[in-house]
Structures are given as C-alpha cells and as structure tokens.
Amino acid sequence: MSLQLINLTVTAQQQVPLFAPLTFSVGAGEIACVMGPSGVGKSTLLNAIGGHLNRHFSIKGDIVLNHQSMTLLPADERQIGVLFQDPLLFPHLTVGDNLAFGLSHSVVGAKQRRLHVEQALEQAQLAGFYHRDPATLSGGQQSRVALMRALLAKPKALLLDEPFAKLDLELRHTMREFLLAQAKQYLIPILLVTHEPADVAAAKGPLLVLHPT
Amino acid sequence: MMFFRNWPKWAMLAILVMSILIPVVAGLGETTWAAFGILPALGKHSFSLEAWQQLFELPGLATSVRLSLVSGFLSTSVALILALFGCAWVHSSSHRPSLLNKLKPFATPLLVPILAAPHAAVAIGLAFLLAPSGWLARLFSPWLTTWQLPPDLATVQDLWGLSLVLGLVIKELPFLWLISLVALKQIEVSKQLSISHSLGYSTANAWYKVIIPQLYPLIRLPVLVVLVYALSTVDMAVILGPNSPPTLALATMRWYNDANVALLLPASAAALSLGLLMIASVLFWEITIKVIMAMTKMMTRIGGRGHPWKFASGALATTLPSILILGLLSLVVLAIWSVTWRWSFPDALPTSYSYAYWLKLISKWPLALQHSITLALGSSAIAVVLSVAWLEVQDRYGGHLSRLTLWLIYLPLLVPQIAFLYGLKVGFLRIGLNGGMGAVIWAHLLFVFPYVMLSLVDSWRALDQRYLQVAASLGTSSWGCFWRIKLSLLLQPLLLAWAIGMAVSIGQYLPTLMMGAGKIESLTTEAVSLASGADRRLVGVYGLLQAAVPLLAYGMALLLPKLIRLNRLK
Numbered sequence A: 001m002s003l004q005l006i007n008l009t010v011t012a013q014q015q016v017p018l019f020a021p022l023t024f025s026v027g028a029g030e031i032a033c034v035m036g037p038s039g040v041g042k043s044t045l046l047n048a049i050g051g052h053l054n055r056h057f058s059i060k061g062d063i064v065l066n067h068q069s070m071t072l073l074p075a076d077e078r079q080i081g082v083l084f085q086d087p088l089l090f091p092h093l094t095v096g097d098n099l100a101f102g103l104s105h106s107v108v109g110a111k112q113r114r115l116h117v118e119q120a121l122e123q124a125q126l127a128g129f130y131h132r133d134p135a136t137l138s139g140g141q142q143s144r145v146a147l148m149r150a151l152l153a154k155p156k157a158l159l160l161d162e163p164f165a166k167l168d169l170e171l172r173h174t175m176r177e178f179l180l181a182q183a184k185q186y187l188i189p190i191l192l193v194t195h196e197p198a199d200v201a202a203a204k205g206p207l208l209v210l211h212p213t
Numbered sequence B: 001m002m003f004f005r006n007w008p009k010w011a012m013l014a015i016l017v018m019s020i021l022i023p024v025v026a027g028l029g030e031t032t033w034a035a036f037g038i039l040p041a042l043g044k045h046s047f048s049l050e051a052w053q054q055l056f057e058l059p060g061l062a063t064s065v066r067l068s069l070v071s072g073f074l075s076t077s078v079a080l081i082l083a084l085f086g087c088a089w090v091h092s093s094s095h096r097p098s099l100l101n102k103l104k105p106f107a108t109p110l111l112v113p114i115l116a117a118p119h120a121a122v123a124i125g126l127a128f129l130l131a132p133s134g135w136l137a138r139l140f141s142p143w144l145t146t147w148q149l150p151p152d153l154a155t156v157q158d159l160w161g162l163s164l165v166l167g168l169v170i171k172e173l174p175f176l177w178l179i180s181l182v183a184l185k186q187i188e189v190s191k192q193l194s195i196s197h198s199l200g201y202s203t204a205n206a207w208y209k210v211i212i213p214q215l216y217p218l219i220r221l222p223v224l225v226v227l228v229y230a231l232s233t234v235d236m237a238v239i240l241g242p243n244s245p246p247t248l249a250l251a252t253m254r255w256y257n258d259a260n261v262a263l264l265l266p267a268s269a270a271a272l273s274l275g276l277l278m279i280a281s282v283l284f285w286e287i288t289i290k291v292i293m294a295m296t297k298m299m300t301r302i303g304g305r306g307h308p309w310k311f312a313s314g315a316l317a318t319t320l321p322s323i324l325i326l327g328l329l330s331l332v333v334l335a336i337w338s339v340t341w342r343w344s345f346p347d348a349l350p351t352s353y354s355y356a357y358w359l360k361l362i363s364k365w366p367l368a369l370q371h372s373i374t375l376a377l378g379s380s381a382i383a384v385v386l387s388v389a390w391l392e393v394q395d396r397y398g399g400h401l402s403r404l405t406l407w408l409i410y411l412p413l414l415v416p417q418i419a420f421l422y423g424l425k426v427g428f429l430r431i432g433l434n435g436g437m438g439a440v441i442w443a444h445l446l447f448v449f450p451y452v453m454l455s456l457v458d459s460w461r462a463l464d465q466r467y468l469q470v471a472a473s474l475g476t477s478s479w480g481c482f483w484r485i486k487l488s489l490l491l492q493p494l495l496l497a498w499a500i501g502m503a504v505s506i507g508q509y510l511p512t513l514m515m516g517a518g519k520i521e522s523l524t525t526e527a528v529s530l531a532s533g534a535d536r537r538l539v540g541v542y543g544l545l546q547a548a549v550p551l552l553a554y555g556m557a558l559l560l561p562k563l564i565r566l567n568r569l570k
Helices: A042-050 A095-102 A110-123 A139-152 A169-186 A197-203 B007-035 B050-057 B061-091 B099-116 B119-130 B135-140 B162-184 B189-198 B203-232 B235-240 B248-257 B261-302 B310-338 B356-363 B367-397 B403-414 B417-430 B437-462 B465-473 B478-489 B491-506 B510-515 B523-531 B536-569
Strands: A002-012 A022-027 A031-035 A057-065 A080-083 A157-161 A190-193 A207-209 B340-342
Touching: A002 A042, A031 A042, A031 A169, A031 A197, A042 A057, A042 A080, A042 A157, A042 A190, A042 B189, A080 A139, A080 B189, A095 A110, A095 A139, A095 B261, A110 A139, A110 B261, A139 A169, A169 A197, B007 B050, B007 B261, B007 B367, B007 B403, B007 B417, B007 B437, B050 B261, B061 B099, B061 B162, B061 B189, B061 B203, B061 B248, B061 B261, B061 B310, B099 B162, B099 B310, B099 B536, B119 B135, B119 B162, B119 B235, B119 B310, B119 B523, B119 B536, B135 B310, B162 B203, B162 B235, B162 B310, B189 B203, B203 B261, B203 B403, B203 B417, B235 B248, B235 B523, B248 B261, B248 B417, B261 B417, B310 B340, B310 B536, B340 B536, B356 B536, B367 B437, B367 B478, B367 B491, B367 B523, B367 B536, B403 B437, B417 B437, B417 B510, B437 B491, B437 B510, B465 B478, B478 B491, B491 B536, B510 B523, B523 B536
Parallel strands: A031 A190, A031 A207, A080 A157, A157 A190
Antiparallel strands: A002 A022, A002 A057
C-alpha cells in the first residue's frame, strides 16, 4: 500500500504552476508531513490528490495509489479520506449518525453497523455519545469524531489539512497521539499538512517541503 | 418600568400589528361571520349553517377542490425539486469544459425577468404561447403539424389544470431557486461535498443526505408561501386554469362577484373552506417532508453510496432549462404581440408591425398605468418606511427576529387572499374606508411589507456596527448616525427592497379588484380582463408594461447607487 506522486504539478487558470514537479512517495503506515510557506499550495496539493479541485485547476503528472492511477478518477471513487481544519461534522446528524455516514457500505446489517460505530466511539473515548448533537461537543471531541468518520470508510489513504490548527497546545498534543495510534492500527499512507515541527518529529515519516516556483 | 423605557419598541410593534396583523385577522373574522350566516348588509343577523348547505349544493365543488389540491401540490413539488436540482448544478464543479459550465454565470440574470414579471403577465404570455393559435403552434405549422387552422385542442385551460401547473412552475421555480441559493450561503457546501466524496458518496447522494436536509429548514417558509399561492391563485387560474369547474379559489371569486347577492354567504363559506384547506395542506406538506427526512436518515444509516434515481437526473436536466425557456418565451411573445399589426395563423412571425398601440400609450397614459404606479409607489414606500423603522427601533431598544415574529411577518402570505380580502372590505367599510386608493394601498401593503422586510433584514443585520461606533466616537448623534451613515451604507439593499415591493404591488390582482370595488383599475386587472378578449396586441402592451415597471424599478435600484458613487468621485 503506497501513495506516489510522480512529477505532479498543479496549475491555476493559465498561470504559472504552483510548485515545481513533485515526485514523492508515502508508504503504508507512514505519516508524511507537508510543509511550506503560506499560500504555496499545500491545501491545493491535498485537494489535487483527493480529487476535490474545481475546474479552474489543471494537473500534470500522476498520482498512484496502490499501483492504480487516480488522476482520471472522480473524488468519490478514489477512496482517499480527507480532514479539513474544521471538523465539519454534519450538523443535522447526531454524532453516531455522522460516524454511520462514514462507515463503509461493506458492513451490512443494522446491528453490525451500530456495533462498528459504537466501537469507533469507544476508540475515540466517546462511548455513549451516539445520540449527541455535534454542536454540543468540544473542539477536540469533534476532531476525534471527524477522524473516526474518515477512518470508518476504510480509506486507502488519508489526507489531513492542518486538522489541529484551531486547537490549543495541549489538545494538539493529545490529538497527535490519537492520530498516531490510529495510523498504526490502519496502516495506510497518511499525508499531513502542518506548520508544527512537533508534528514532524512525532510522525517520524518523510518530509515534503513545498517551495514556490 | 422596563415597558416605558422601551416604549418605541412597543409603539412600533403596535403600529405593525394594527397595520398588518389586525387587517388579516379582521378579514378572516368577517369571512367567518358571513360563512356562518352573519352579514348585516344583507340583513342576516343570526348564526346559521345555511351558507354551508348552499355551498355543498353548488355544482362542481368536489372537482374544484380536487383541482386546487392537485395544481397546488404538483406545481410546488415540481418547482421545489427543479430548484434544488438547479442549486446542485450551480454548485457543481465539473472538469469538463462544457457549454453548460460556461452558462453558469448567466443563470441568475436569466431568472430576473421571470422573477420581476407579475404572475398574470407570465400566465398571459404562456397562454399566448401554448394556445391552439399560439406562437408554438404557429412556429411549427403548417410544415410540421399540417394545421392550416388552429386545432380544436384544449392546450390552455385544460380540464386537468396542467397548463395552470405549468404556469405556476414557471413562476415559482426562479423564486425558489434564488431563495435556495441565498440560503445555501449559510452552509459550507463545497467542503461538505468534498468530505462526502472522500467518504465515497456521489454528488447526488451527498445532496440528498447532507445538503438538502440542512437547506430545507432554511427555505421552509418561502416554500409554504409558494404552496399557499398555488392553492389560492385567482389571476393565474382565470387565464390558464379550467373554466368549469374552476379551481376552488376562482369559483369562490365568481360566487363573490355574482349578481345574485345571496351567493355572498356560500361564497364566504367557500372562502373559509379554502382557508381550512390551506391549513390542512400545509400540515400535510410538512408531515410529508418530515417523513421524507426520516426516511433519508434511515438511508444514511445504511450507508449506500451510489447515485440514487440516476434516470431522474436526465429528466431534470432537460426539464429545468425547458421551463426557463418557456418562461422567457412567454415574455417575448407578449413583446411581439405588442408591436404586431397583422399576425395571422399559421405565420411564424407577424406579417406587419406597428408601434400604434405604444404611441397611443405614450400620448395618453392609460388610467390603469397611473393607478398601478401610484399603488406601487404608495405601498412600497410605506413598507420600506415601516421596515426601516422597525429594524432601527430593534437596533436601539433591543429585540430580535424570533421565530414567532418571522411567522407573523409571513402571515399575510400564508393566508389565501380570497379567504380574507372580502371580509377586509367589509371591515374597511365599517371604519368608513369606502373603496378608494387608500384602501387599496393598505391592502397592497399587507402583501408588500413581508417581501420588503425579508429582503432588507439580512443586509441590515450584516451591517458592520463598527462604522456606527466610529461615527459615534466622532460625535455624531444617534439620529445623525442613522440618517447619514446607516441609510447611506444600506442604500443598495434599501433600493432593492423598494424595487421588490414595487414588483409585488404591480402584480397584485385580487386586492385591487376587491378593495377598489371595481373603480380602481390597474395594469394587472386590465390585463387579466382583456386576456380573454380578441385583441392580443392590446393585451401584449399591458402584459409587457406589467413586466416592464418592476424591471425598471430593479434597474433603478441597481444603477442609482453606482451613479451616486460616480458623482462622488468627480
């Protein structure tokens, strides 16, 4: 299981490419950190890998996940999870239903699905939170739910766009530990955009620094 | 003590209650009295159920009710579904550089003419389009249809009310679409779609399970307004709906206008039934929506990711532009007829043109035009003043737009006009207001105020309070802040709200008809009464004027601030 970027460039509407052609590889269970100055295109890179770019952007090069090229696949077929800066839990669904939304379709049967969701809640130390309104959760709790939601979909890779930036220092440390624990369990390539050197140190994975062209 | 310190707030509320709420309630009250046999003008003073007996004996009642329900629910559902589909299209970011993508920035401006044109104008235009001798038939005859004479088909005023449904959809689709687009700004659509995609959900699936459940509560009241209008419209029913038996609202109006005054009682009973039908329909609609939402939640728990009802997107993708094109063509055909001299079937276009009717118009403004403009200016000006006063008083003395207040503002739009307008007329007579411009302006105000208020409130609330704080710190009095800073900064939204008020007033049919006691003719009442006649050229002129005045108002609302700014730069 690996995620490979081969000579990847992203260009906004008829302008200069955002960064020089990237060739980079993340293996299973590795957490690669992406760093760079603001505005260099870190979020755009993640969106390109996830397939979320709109038509104003064009891509050259290849994105290969588990020996399968992703560039022609739409976002909903890539099986690449994403976490943004805000947890973005769907406000009209309960915490449990949010997780159920993420839960892979391969788990069949109401009882089985409920079981998986409850297990995920336990892993996030939120047992018994199934019927809670996401708005009543703290920032850290919401982030944990958002991560579990992404992982329940059994993604083949995970992209995190500064997911802990809005949390305070202590919470960031807790969330980092939580992420590392989940990463060890799921063994998929993970890409983490961050400004924190502490994240890089904890991840102990490859480091990608983007420079503007 | 609190009561007296905040007296402007209570005074404002009292003014609003008296000018907007009480007329509606009083009108309903009078209608109820009449329905149960109490109509002093006819010498009936005692409670009786004979009006209801008479009502049930009137011919075609069941069919009328069925027609109203079918046309109401069908048009509202179709318009809503198409509007939601339209929103999904606007928010989609397909990578294929197709023609459709290039059309996206034009979507909103194309909706404006249909939005600004009153219901009656669109209905008349659609009738001119769809009629057996209408433009569509002329375009395709005789080469496609082999018709040399107009065929004997009921394409308009058909017994099933389908042309009425079509007319309603044409008018309500742009309204619901625009309202939904504005409401969607409160939801992080693109990020939530990205997350759904990353979890494996197709775009359509994500719209059903994620976006629409969040959107619907935000557009609930406008949708109900659309439903109530569809159930109770008289002007569109006159032009597009079947004649006998007609929809319940149209039947009620005919009974009210009947020479036999004894029919006033069963007419009131019918009007009250329409009101009750409306309540039942709203409840039924809301329950259905709740059931649909519950089912969607169940489906969400199952986790199916594919594109549901894929066949539907093709149908929706063709229907949506077709409806818009029909709407625009309806207005175009009015324009063509207004400059026609001779246009016989089956020519595709007029054989000779003439500006005769327009020149006659310019040399002598018809009374209808004068009245329409007076009514529109009067009601929209009062509505803007009331809205501004209320919002300013709330800013200074506290208070916010609670849900209850919102329902109160919407109230005149949620009650079928015919259910209370006659009763209101009786009420006005009691206080000595005998069918003059004043009464009609007040009646228009009831319907103009909600639209003006609602279009103003968001911009007003969004005003950065720091401008006012800076002004105050520079020594400006609170009156100065209001006049020189707030109103200047809010000029654009104020003018737009005024233009919307103008549009709503121009399009009013029943209030002018009923309150004016037949003495006050407006563009809309004239257009509707002429529409059944033979001279389509004259109707074209009136119909186009109906649409042109609101467009002019919108144009001024958009241009005036720019002109003022240009002046300032010099």
